[in-house]
Amino acid sequence: MSEAKPPLFNRTYLKIIVWIVAIAIVLLTAGHNRSTYIDIKQQADLPLYFVNEDDSDLQLNFLFRTGAAINSDQQLLQKLLEQHVKQQLIDLTSLPSFSALKATLRVGISPDKIKISLTIPAVSADQTDKIQVLVEQLLQQLRYRPSAELEQRWTRLEAEQYLNLKDPENRLLSEFGNQINGSTTIHPLQRFADVYRHSITPSAMTLTLLGPNTKALAQQLSTVFHASSNTQINPLMAIAPTHQRLPPQGNQTYLLTGLVLPGRQQPHFATERLAVSTLQQLLEQQSEFKARLIWKSLDKQGYLAMIQQGTNINADTDLSPLMKSLLAQLDDRLINETRERLVNNYKTQMEQRSAQLAMLDTIAFYQLPLDYLNNVEAKLNQADDKAVRETIRQFLTGPERYQLILPAY
Incomplete structure (x- = not known):
């Protein structure tokens, strides 16, 4: 009677092969999807x-x-x-x-x-x-x-x-x-x-x-190029944050809430960007009023403004309950979903070389690191949830807010 021959591959060996193939596929896919960034x-x-x-x-x-x-x-x-x-x-x-x-x-x-x-x-x-x-x-x-x-x-x-x-x-x-x-x-x-x-x-x-x-x-x-000029334009002084009521206009009341921001060169730009995008998602989830966010991050100065209007908003509306209600809806899930969407959008955008080249002026003008494009994804992933929450809290309920009312006739 002939002896049974052992299998060519045992179960453990097959498992190892499967894992190696799976890891290779993941690495190849990641390498294929990763953008090669321009060399500035x-x-x-x-x-x-x-x-x-x-x-x-x-x-x-x-x-x-x-x-x-x-x-x-x-x-x-x-x-x-x-x-x-x-x-x-x-x-x-x-x-x-x-x-x-x-x-x-x-x-x-x-x-x-x-x-x-x-x-x-x-x-x-x-x-x-x-x-x-x-x-x-x-x-x-x-x-x-x-x-x-x-x-x-x-x-x-x-x-x-x-x-x-x-x-x-x-x-x-x-x-x-x-x-x-x-x-x-x-x-x-x-x-x-x-x-x-x-x-x-x-x-x-x-x-x-x-x-x-x-x-x-x-x-x-x-x-x-010349040496930097010593000529200085006198800086303008901001008025302290306050509530201001403008003369009436139109048949609808508009409210503006605003916050001064440090500008594009600041080291925590990714946190600011994630906070603004998360706040936008937060506003889209509510139906009590219409709101539009305006975000400007400029040379050494910026701001975030929210303009609100709606049938339940008038010149005497107390915004505090609305703002606190929005803040109460903020959670880690929304922050992380927003972060993931920003990262995915960035990856998709940067697959186009033209989109990378369009960033040259931004990186140069704001004196950002030469490898800035390589690090955007990491900066967004490293943005701390607590810091994002605090930025949104300052805007919605903090003492440094500007508030302007444009009442209806």
Whole structure:
């Protein structure tokens, strides 16, 4: 009688193989889903950042630091700065250096910066000497020159703002901005030349380069930067948090609750972001009133505002019970669900290289770490639940809140 042969694989061995295969699949899947982030470089210690991207045109973005435009006058000055910059650069496009490189020019604003974009076709990206000449001419054109049209432009901007403030929410936000950024007795037009010289200057400039041959160009353009200016614009003093009742407008009452925040450079930005997103989810779960959150995280300053309206809200409404009721609904489950959604959205977004490249200006302007994109997920996961709760508590019930009421007639 023949002897029974032992099985080729015993049960323990098979279990080990199954586990090895499972782990390999997980690792391969994780590696496949993990984004490869762009490699951002900085030229020495200068505010000059670059990413090499061979398959694109060369883009130079000049980011001029204007300070956060939060109150009414600051917002008008920001728009006036944009118009004046466009006027001063009119002659640049007719220069031989501009046409020889087939360059294009664009000027835009955001609440804390003026952005000038210079785009040059990839075929000319290696002409670093010519590009440097054009950059120097651009900066030369930006040197302040008085304009006879300044007062007319200001008048038009004021008229546009007047119409814009007829919207109840815009009016509340404007009044809130005037409180947290104070005011000055000097008319903005009298300050305009000083504001322009302080903001539109190489000493207040961050430059980003994206495209082919950026390393060589960054080295060559390092000479266009100046030492930081000693000129200081006097900071505006905020009014202490208070309750303010505005003159009536419209047929519905609006309430604004606001909190001053430290700005984009602060080390706990991930906690702030998670807190704001969690609060948004909290508001969407209730049906007692309509609410809109406005979150601004700008250069060294920011704010969070909530505008409420509804049939059960009037000028005499005590918000304390509503706020405490919202706070009572906050739990770890909601915080963690919000965190997971933010992380997943970030992963999905960063799978697109264009989304990563779009972050170059943000990382450069706010002087964030060069590997910032690699660490966003970890920062969100490390954000402490208690810190998130405390941020939301300060906004809903804390003593540092601003509260404005715009009653109905």
